[in-house]
Amino acid sequence: MTGARISARGLLASEWTKLWSVRSLWLTLAAAFALTIGLCAYMIVDGEMLGSEEAQDIPFGWTAIYPVGMLVLVVFGVLGVTGEYSSGSIRTTMVAAPRRTGVLLAKAAVATGVAAVLGVCTSVLLHGLLQLAGTVPAARGVSLFDPDMFWGVLGGTLVLPYGALLGIVLGSLVRNAAAAICLYFGVFQMGPQILPAFLPDSLAGVLDYMPLAALDVLRAGGLTSEPYGAGTAAFVAAAWIGVLGGASWWLLRSRDV
Amino acid sequence: MITAEHLTKRYGEKRAVEDLSFAVRPGAVTGFLGPNGAGKSTTMRMLVGLDSPTSGRITIDGTLYRDLPDPLRHVGVVLDARAVHPGRSAYHHLLAVARTHGIPDSRVAEVLDLVGLSAVARRRAGGFSLGMSQRLGVATALLGDPQVLVLDEPVNGLDPDGVLWIRRLLAGLAREGRTVFLSSHLMSELSLIADDLVVIGQGRLLAAGTAQEFVARAGAGTVRVVSPQSADLATALQGPGVTVTSIDGATLEVHGLDARDVGRIAADHGVVLFELLSRSLTLEEAFMRITRNALEYRTPQEAAR
Numbered sequence: 001m002t003g004a005r006i007s008a009r010g011l012l013a014s015e016w017t018k019l020w021s022v023r024s025l026w027l028t029l030a031a032a033f034a035l036t037i038g039l040c041a042y043m044i045v046d047g048e049m050l051g052s053e054e055a056q057d058i059p060f061g062w063t064a065i066y067p068v069g070m071l072v073l074v075v076f077g078v079l080g081v082t083g084e085y086s087s088g089s090i091r092t093t094m095v096a097a098p099r100r101t102g103v104l105l106a107k108a109a110v111a112t113g114v115a116a117v118l119g120v121c122t123s124v125l126l127h128g129l130l131q132l133a134g135t136v137p138a139a140r141g142v143s144l145f146d147p148d149m150f151w152g153v154l155g156g157t158l159v160l161p162y163g164a165l166l167g168i169v170l171g172s173l174v175r176n177a178a179a180a181i182c183l184y185f186g187v188f189q190m191g192p193q194i195l196p197a198f199l200p201d202s203l204a205g206v207l208d209y210m211p212l213a214a215l216d217v218l219r220a221g222g223l224t225s226e227p228y229g230a231g232t233a234a235f236v237a238a239a240w241i242g243v244l245g246g247a248s249w250w251l252l253r254s255r256d257v
Numbered sequence: 258m259i260t261a262e263h264l265t266k267r268y269g270e271k272r273a274v275e276d277l278s279f280a281v282r283p284g285a286v287t288g289f290l291g292p293n294g295a296g297k298s299t300t301m302r303m304l305v306g307l308d309s310p311t312s313g314r315i316t317i318d319g320t321l322y323r324d325l326p327d328p329l330r331h332v333g334v335v336l337d338a339r340a341v342h343p344g345r346s347a348y349h350h351l352l353a354v355a356r357t358h359g360i361p362d363s364r365v366a367e368v369l370d371l372v373g374l375s376a377v378a379r380r381r382a383g384g385f386s387l388g389m390s391q392r393l394g395v396a397t398a399l400l401g402d403p404q405v406l407v408l409d410e411p412v413n414g415l416d417p418d419g420v421l422w423i424r425r426l427l428a429g430l431a432r433e434g435r436t437v438f439l440s441s442h443l444m445s446e447l448s449l450i451a452d453d454l455v456v457i458g459q460g461r462l463l464a465a466g467t468a469q470e471f472v473a474r475a476g477a478g479t480v481r482v483v484s485p486q487s488a489d490l491a492t493a494l495q496g497p498g499v500t501v502t503s504i505d506g507a508t509l510e511v512h513g514l515d516a517r518d519v520g521r522i523a524a525d526h527g528v529v530l531f532e533l534l535s536r537s538l539t540l541e542e543a544f545m546r547i548t549r550n551a552l553e554y555r556t557p558q559e560a561a562r
């Protein structure tokens with residue numbers, strides 16, 4: 001045991017172990033991807049895409065379902081953090097890594113990394129199915145790396161790890177599952193629909209900078225630059241994580257556990 | 258060596274720990290004693306960085322716990338038994354903790370053996386009894402083979418079997434030369450095992466030192482004397498700082514004089530003695546005497562005693 005000490009690798013390994021050793025946690029993760037794959041596969045085989053007529057002409061149209069998976073991944077991220085607080089195991093965690101910052105980073109890295117890898121596999125699998133089924137004329141014979149396909153699929157796939165990361169951040173911020181999930185639904189999911197009623201018209205444009213609005217731009221794969229381009233969208237999405245993550249990091253460092 | 262220097266923790270107006278300074282010497286068992294709510298848990302939580310002190314500091318060999326690159330190898334803590342995710346098995350709980358420090362997986366099996374949980378290691382910790390959870394807590398604390406062990410109320414709520422187990426384990430760890438710092442509100446529990454005592458009440462230090470010093474500090478013991486002329490003797494013994502209580506017609510209990518003085522006074526007054534017995538305070542009595550003034554919550558009857 002000589003030489004045993006806290007390391008980034010150790011913290012990652014610890015979070016990895018935690019993720020796979022609680023059934024509710026990996027079941028939530030599995031459910032997110034089973035749901036995404038199941039719904040998309042049905043749509044692909046059926047040849048029916050979400051939305052208007054034009055949607056049929058978008059080669060990566062099936063990724064319109066990904067936000068459903070993202071929702072479940074937000075819950076997954078939240079549970080990954082709040083489960084520790086509700087069970088009290090957070091005290092064991094913080095005694096083992098008293099500087100705390102590394103724990104938050106490792107937790108975020110593991111959840112986001114796992115969701116990203118599974119997300120990529122999901123997209124590759126569904127693209128393959130799309131080619132096999134041949135039900136979407138616009139996508140027939142279009143390689144995954146064709147720009148018409150690639151950017152849209154990439155943007156769609158990104159929302160999956162983004163959801164997990166947002167869940168981790170919100171969970172760390174409020175430390176309680178119900179509160180974090182309500183916060184997500186209230187502010188981020190429903191906020192853009194409800195808030196315009198309460199905001200003066202001059203401020204309504206602010207809602208374009210909510211994270212889901214930015215993700216919508218990314219998911220469009222360059223087909224639209226309304227209200228801003230993909231670069232700005234990526235920045236907006238990252239800035240939300242940066243600000244919320246920074247706040248939860250600061251609270252984690254300063255609050256007693 | 259654990260050292261607290263002017264350690265203070267306030268929650269708003271409420272003072273949990275106030276200007277607390279003490280040292281826990283290495284290689285000894287130190288009992289951390291105080292009534293419920295005295296600030297024992299808060300002090301221990303500050304020791305391992307779960308709570309931040311409002312001012313002052315508490316260190317391990319001069320270093321803040323937070324600044325140790327390998328805290329688990331220096332200090333093992335059992336703060337409360339329920340610091341485990343109920344859905345995770347004992348084995349995976351330990352594995353997740355071990356991995357933070359790169360402690361080999363084989364050590365997990367070792368500590369499971371050490372606390373007797375190997376047979377249930379793969380069962381979810383949520384189904385564990387308090388005794389089993391306490392064992393898992395101890396196993397977690399021992400993972401890094403630390404020189405210092407800190408336990409908060411380790412016998413609280415345990416059945417007699419569990420109490421005996423903890424007591425033997427701590428005695429064994431102390432024999433290996435480890436520092437054991439354990440809190441309790443039960444003096445009787447600590448008197449069996451502690452070499453040193455740190456006593457606090459309402460967050461303040463009341464006494465610190467060896468168990469013997471502690472008893473001496475609490476004041477002199479009592480002298481019990483049996484005499485057929487107890488009323489005469491009681492009158493003769495009166496003096497400043499002396500209290501004489503009559504137990505029954507023949508027996509007196511004397512505070513403030515030692516047996517030698519009582520015998521001499523009796524002889525001077527020609528009083529016949531049947532029995533003369535001096536008794537020092539037990540740790541329990543010394544604890545009661547020292548903490549009585551510091552009790553925060555008590556009924557009027559208790560206060561009047």
